[in-house]
Amino acid sequence: MKASKIFSKTQKTDPSGEISTNAKLLMKAGFIDKLGAGIYTYLPLSLRVIRKIEKIIRSELNRIDAEELLMPALNPKSNWEKTGRWNVPEMYKIADEEYGLGWTHEEIITPLAKKFLNSEKDFPKSLYQVQTKYRNEPRAKSGILRGREFIMNDMYSFHLTEEDLDTYYEKVKEAYLKIYERCGLKDYTYFTLADGGAFTKGFSHEFQTLTEAGEDVIYICKKCKLALNKEVEHKKCPSCGEEDFEERKAIEVGNIFKLGTKYSEAFDFKINDKNVIMGCYGIGVSRLLGTIVEVFNDEKGIIFPKEVAPYDIYLVDIKGGEKSEQLYKALEYKGYDVIFDDRDKTPGEKFSDADLIGIPIRIIISEKTLKEDSVEVKKRGEEKSVLVKIKEITKYLEKC
Amino acid sequence: MKASKIFSKTQKTDPSGEISTNAKLLMKAGFIDKLGAGIYTYLPLSLRVIRKIEKIIRSELNRIDAEELLMPALNPKSNWEKTGRWNVPEMYKIADEEYGLGWTHEEIITPLAKKFLNSEKDFPKSLYQVQTKYRNEPRAKSGILRGREFIMNDMYSFHLTEEDLDTYYEKVKEAYLKIYERCGLKDYTYFTLADGGAFTKGFSHEFQTLTEAGEDVIYICKKCKLALNKEVEHKKCPSCGEEDFEERKAIEVGNIFKLGTKYSEAFDFKINDKNVIMGCYGIGVSRLLGTIVEVFNDEKGIIFPKEVAPYDIYLVDIKGGEKSEQLYKALEYKGYDVIFDDRDKTPGEKFSDADLIGIPIRIIISEKTLKEDSVEVKKRGEEKSVLVKIKEITKYLEKC
Numbered sequence: 128m129k130a131s132k133i134f135s136k137t138q139k140t141d142p143s144g145e146i147s148t149n150a151k152l153l154m155k156a157g158f159i160d161k162l163g164a165g166i167y168t169y170l171p172l173s174l175r176v177i178r179k180i181e182k183i184i185r186s187e188l189n190r191i192d193a194e195e196l197l198m199p200a201l202n203p204k205s206n207w208e209k210t211g212r213w214n215v216p217e218m219y220k221i222a223d224e225e226y227g228l229g230w231t232h233e234e235i236i237t238p239l240a241k242k243f244l245n246s247e248k249d250f251p252k253s254l255y256q257v258q259t260k261y262r263n264e265p266r267a268k269s270g271i272l273r274g275r276e277f278i279m280n281d282m283y284s285f286h287l288t289e290e291d292l293d294t295y296y297e298k299v300k301e302a303y304l305k306i307y308e309r310c311g312l313k314d315y316t317y318f319t320l321a322d323g324g325a326f327t328k329g330f331s332h333e334f335q336t337l338t339e340a341g342e343d344v345i346y347i348c349k350k351c352k353l354a355l356n357k358e359v360e361h362k363k364c365p366s367c368g369e370e371d372f373e374e375r376k377a378i379e380v381g382n383i384f385k386l387g388t389k390y391s392e393a394f395d396f397k398i399n400d401k402n403v404i405m406g407c408y409g410i411g412v413s414r415l416l417g418t419i420v421e422v423f424n425d426e427k428g429i430i431f432p433k434e435v436a437p438y439d440i441y442l443v444d445i446k447g448g449e450k451s452e453q454l455y456k457a458l459e460y461k462g463y464d465v466i467f468d469d470r471d472k473t474p475g476e477k478f479s480d481a482d483l484i485g486i487p488i489r490i491i492i493s494e495k496t497l498k499e500d501s502v503e504v505k506k507r508g509e510e511k512s513v514l515v516k517i518k519e520i521t522k523y524l525e526k527c
Numbered sequence: 528m529k530a531s532k533i534f535s536k537t538q539k540t541d542p543s544g545e546i547s548t549n550a551k552l553l554m555k556a557g558f559i560d561k562l563g564a565g566i567y568t569y570l571p572l573s574l575r576v577i578r579k580i581e582k583i584i585r586s587e588l589n590r591i592d593a594e595e596l597l598m599p600a601l602n603p604k605s606n607w608e609k610t611g612r613w614n615v616p617e618m619y620k621i622a623d624e625e626y627g628l629g630w631t632h633e634e635i636i637t638p639l640a641k642k643f644l645n646s647e648k649d650f651p652k653s654l655y656q657v658q659t660k661y662r663n664e665p666r667a668k669s670g671i672l673r674g675r676e677f678i679m680n681d682m683y684s685f686h687l688t689e690e691d692l693d694t695y696y697e698k699v700k701e702a703y704l705k706i707y708e709r710c711g712l713k714d715y716t717y718f719t720l721a722d723g724g725a726f727t728k729g730f731s732h733e734f735q736t737l738t739e740a741g742e743d744v745i746y747i748c749k750k751c752k753l754a755l756n757k758e759v760e761h762k763k764c765p766s767c768g769e770e771d772f773e774e775r776k777a778i779e780v781g782n783i784f785k786l787g788t789k790y791s792e793a794f795d796f797k798i799n800d801k802n803v804i805m806g807c808y809g810i811g812v813s814r815l816l817g818t819i820v821e822v823f824n825d826e827k828g829i830i831f832p833k834e835v836a837p838y839d840i841y842l843v844d845i846k847g848g849e850k851s852e853q854l855y856k857a858l859e860y861k862g863y864d865v866i867f868d869d870r871d872k873t874p875g876e877k878f879s880d881a882d883l884i885g886i887p888i889r890i891i892i893s894e895k896t897l898k899e900d901s902v903e904v905k906k907r908g909e910e911k912s913v914l915v916k917i918k919e920i921t922k923y924l925e926k927c
Binding site: 197 | 567592
């Protein structure tokens, strides 16, 4: 993509009225536009990141035999009355309260699953969607970490025995950890014990990513690194017995929950006269983008991890002429997603935009580097750059 | 995908309460589930078709330099008040009328474009999205042809001169025709003159697909095959002068429209003191799925065109044992999407499901065909089948 053709533009100053780092950086770098409190347009740059996150999620969930479908946001009132959740404050109601806008989908998936899962051999079954959700959110001050409209991946699993749910639950846990790892968040994300609530014995679990922007507080056992949500009694680590914890701010990037039979009871979903046992699992897709930005940034801008960067390479042309265009085409031909900064701007402005947008690798091609048949390569977040011969550039990039 | 693992199941009888062919067939074949009037869940089979249609649309629109973004469905009232469209009956209003749910996006894209398109060199620009839209639809009896919640591709272009808009408009027309062609609808879809309304000189244009389920009537010139919408004066064909027309029922699968300066005026979007000139373009994605089903079906079920079929091959196993499993894996390895019917059902039941679901190619592998080291191949919609040697099957399929 030529930078001169990209719809959005970077801004020199912070947007007014935004207090969260993710919204400030994403607006300044031209990734999102604010339409209202907690309501954002995903501009082309951020949509590319969202799609990459979605692709990672799909690939990991398909691997554990989950099937993708897409449920409506318009949810009939009657479904929600069955579970007593119609009058929760989160619900946006429309059309004289005929519908609510779904903020989770147990009320829809349970009667749907009941239609098609009719006998023992249909179990276990796991279904997921990547869908836009709506939530009447009074606190919409955290940019895309907490929106009134947001993209969510929610999954629901159906089982005949507790043991079977336990087995699948472990698989989902591993899949989720893999997803955060591929999003670059492995070292910052803790599998966290949380209160299981009224419907489950034992704990539910959250995935919490350490960041000062987090609205949650977690306690990390200093000995075994198990994390506990603040709701949990934590005088002693339930794993190793340690009593010393580190308190950290964190953002919940996912949760997994053994629902038990709460929803199958509400919709009378039984096999052989026994209520079906359910699990539910959720990852906020747009929240993940916001979290990545909160975790990976410096004074110059965003620093995207490799697999979720909107582009792989930011190619800065400084009077490189035809050679620049050739290199741009060669890199794209090799499968790299490249921003080719062909704009009539100073080198300094181009470097500054490259840093702000946060593309992992910056390549400079200029009269000076061409004298040595080379380009200058710098990784985002690192200070030093190296000179690489043009004919060796793809070999070099493979190692990056 | 093993048929035994697919979430949905085919039904032996038509669903009750549905009058449209597309909803009947799609529900019977396990593609969609009805949640309410005009509100459907896309089950895994139909989501595959939707994704294929979206992929076709993206590839053709990217080719004409359009950029993808994603706007919110939650639209602030103030945007719609500026254009006088807040109180239209289509609008679902929520949260004490703070927001409406977007059923089109001129009110959002125009002020957004104004933020980033600041000088002559930023033009022309074309932006699109694939997004879920909502419409308060009293007539929701046409299955997914006319829903209260539906998936739409809408695009908006911005120009400095009428001529530039005209040039781009022609490009979009060609891109749209290519999209319908790739969806298998070329022979059924007419580029149709429609009334341009108050905002444009001359005509707007629709893409109308012939089907008895259509709610529109078009008039096709018997001489030059130009089609006119019923709103247009049509005593004489404006292209060739012919006065004889054929009257046909059709469904509008897309439209393209020169908006002129209506929205740029409302949002005071000017360059060099002249209002920006806009075009808008729309394709109903879920409606296209419904249209494909309306056009391509027989008494046995759906007949999907190749490029939008949920799977390429329906492999029926009749006691083929290990050889069946091997063939299934070999076909998937070659890149074909295969439903492998491994279920404990009679051959008749499997054939009947293959026909109902409408996969383009059915392959039968049985004790009998294996005696000749062969499989039986039949194209959906054709009567005769042929015996093909297993070792020649991929070569044979390439020609299909």
